[in-house]
Amino acid sequence: MRLLLPLALGLVLAAPAAAQESEAIPRAIVENPKLDLGRVVRGQVAEGTFRVRNLGAATLHIKQAKPG
Amino acid sequence: MASFDEVIPPGQVGKVTAKINTKDFRGPVDRGITLFTDDPDQPQIPLWVHVEAAGSVQLFPRGFLDFRPGVGGGATLVRLLVRQDPGEKGELRVTDPQVDASWLKVTARKVEAPQPAIEDLPEAMPGDVLLTVEAVGEVPEGSRSQKLRFGTGLPTEPTVEVPVTVFVRPRIQVTPDTIAFGPAEADGTRRATALVALRPDVAESPLVVEAPAGMQATQDSAGANRFNVRLSWTGKEPPGGQIVFRAGAVTRSVPIAP
Numbered sequence: 001m002r003l004l005l006p007l008a009l010g011l012v013l014a015a016p017a018a019a020q021e022s023e024a025i026p027r028a029i030v031e032n033p034k035l036d037l038g039r040v041v042r043g044q045v046a047e048g049t050f051r052v053r054n055l056g057a058a059t060l061h062i063k064q065a066k067p068g
Numbered sequence: 069m070a071s072f073d074e075v076i077p078p079g080q081v082g083k084v085t086a087k088i089n090t091k092d093f094r095g096p097v098d099r100g101i102t103l104f105t106d107d108p109d110q111p112q113i114p115l116w117v118h119v120e121a122a123g124s125v126q127l128f129p130r131g132f133l134d135f136r137p138g139v140g141g142g143a144t145l146v147r148l149l150v151r152q153d154p155g156e157k158g159e160l161r162v163t164d165p166q167v168d169a170s171w172l173k174v175t176a177r178k179v180e181a182p183q184p185a186i187e188d189l190p191e192a193m194p195g196d197v198l199l200t201v202e203a204v205g206e207v208p209e210g211s212r213s214q215k216l217r218f219g220t221g222l223p224t225e226p227t228v229e230v231p232v233t234v235f236v237r238p239r240i241q242v243t244p245d246t247i248a249f250g251p252a253e254a255d256g257t258r259r260a261t262a263l264v265a266l267r268p269d270v271a272e273s274p275l276v277v278e279a280p281a282g283m284q285a286t287q288d289s290a291g292a293n294r295f296n297v298r299l300s301w302t303g304k305e306p307p308g309g310q311i312v313f314r315a316g317a318v319t320r321s322v323p324i325a326p
Contacts, residue, residue, distance in 0.1 A: 026078070028107040034116045035086065039155065041224060042123035043091050050084040050115055054076040056107065064104040065070035065084055 027056030070101050090121035094131040097121055124222035125160065126151045129188040132231040133216065135172075137203035148199040148230065149189050152222065161221035162197040167232060169214045173204045176218065201232065209238045240313050240320035241265040247299065248325040249306045258301050262322070266293045266315050273316030280307045280324075 030052050037046040054060040069089075073082035086101060096118065103113040128149040135146040152160040165174045176199050183192040192198060201216065216230040242264050249258040264275060264287075271293040277285040284300045301307065310321045 024078075025109075026076075026105070026107050028076075028103075028105045028110055028113060030084075030103070030113055030115065031081075033114070035118070037088070037117060037119040039120040039122050040090055042094055042121040046088045046090060046119040046121075048086055048117060050086065050103075052073070052076060052082045052084060052103070054078055054080055054082070057078055059078065060076040060082070061106045062072050062074055062076070062082065062084070062103060063106065064102075065072045066102045066104065067070065068100060068102070 024057035026054055026058045026060035028060050029053045029055050072103075084115070086115075086117045088117060088119050090119065093121040094123055094127060095121060122153055122155050122224075123228070124153055124156050124220045124225035125228060126153055127228075127230065128190050133201060133233070135201060135203075135232060135234045137207050137234065137236055145200050145202045147187075147189060148201070148216070149192055150197040150199060150218075150220075150228075151193070152195060153224075156222050156224055158222045160195060160197060161219075162199070163219035163221065165199055165216065165218040167201060167214055167216050169212070169234070171203060171205050171207045172201055172214060172232070172234070174199055174201045174216060174218075176200075203234075203236075207234075207236050209236050211235045237267050238320065239267045239270045239318045240315055241267075242313055242320055242322045246323050246325050247311055249299070249301060252304075256302050258303075258306060260299045260301075262297045262299070262311075263290060264295045264297055264313055266295075268293065270315040270318050273318075276314040278312040278314060280309050280311075283307065283311075285311075 030050055032050055035048045035050060037048045040046045069087045070084055072084040076082035084103060088097060088099060099117045101115040103115060105111060133146050133148060150162060162176045165176045167174050176197055179192040179194055179196040179198060181194060185191045212234045214232040214234055216232050217227060219227055242262050247260050247262060249260045252258050275287060275295050277287060277297055279285045279299060285297060287295045287297045290296045306324050308324055308326055310323045313320045
């Protein structure tokens with residue numbers, strides 16, 4: 001009984017870590033985090049696109065894109 | 069401003085679209101965007117956008133003027149160097165420079181030969197135009213937003229408008245701008261203090277404090293042209309009305325809080 005108790009405790013502690021390793025998570029990689037829109041005539045709207053690749057095993061959610 | 073794909077499946081690529089309206093900018097514009105995601109390792113991802121807003125002209129030291137006329141000991145004039153944008157066709161000819169305030173005067177001078185950099189202006193080159201804004205006559209106190217306009221003779225921006233912020237210190241500045249007396253002390257006296265700053269052009273005259281009858285006013289120096297004014301009043305309630313601060317012919321009235 002005295003030998004079984006530490007073994008059981010060890011299994012309980014190790015279980016969450018094992019679960020975490022197998023948990024599917026999203027992984028965001030922005031391919032072009034610095035965007036140079038070049039030269040535009042003053043008064044025009046300059047527009048460009050960042051490409052966000054999801055290298056994870058779960059769906060990636062973008063919650064907000066906040067200027068500043 | 070930014071729009072984005074909210075959901076990106078594994079292995080897929082999503083887009084975040086950034087838009088910058090360059091109407092209010094001139095020259096290089098750099099903006100940051102923070103992307104908030106559910107990636108546990110990168111909940112916030114910083115992004116940067118750079119754009120060059122090109123007009124007919126470049127303005128130095130910057131695309132606006134901040135002018136503090138010399139009545140308070142500040143600058144007596146402010147300069148703006150106008151240079152034709154390298155990508156613009158034609159030849160810069162500044163015409164009809166004007167400011168929408170009768171107490172500001174603007175003059176334009178074409179640069180004929182290279183001139184060394186002065187203050188915050190870069191080296192001037194032949195073909196540049198130097199605009200000088202000066203205060204003339206009676207300049208109103210406080211902060212005002214004005215516009216400087218001029219023609220360029222160039223196709224992209226035939227007319228250029230430059231914001232001008234003008235700040236003129238009050239001749240007599242009182243802080244706070246309302247006198248509030250404290251609670252009555254044991255002997256019934258209520259006290260208040262004010263810091264009074266005189267502009268150099270009125271500081272030769274002594275500061276005179278005119279308080280309602282029965283109110284005591286003393287003053288002592290708080291530095292160059294600055295005074296601590298201590299007011300005391302014995303009575304149930306402050307008398308109301310106002311306190312007049314005078315330096316020569318200039319006065320400033322400050323209300324007493326009820």
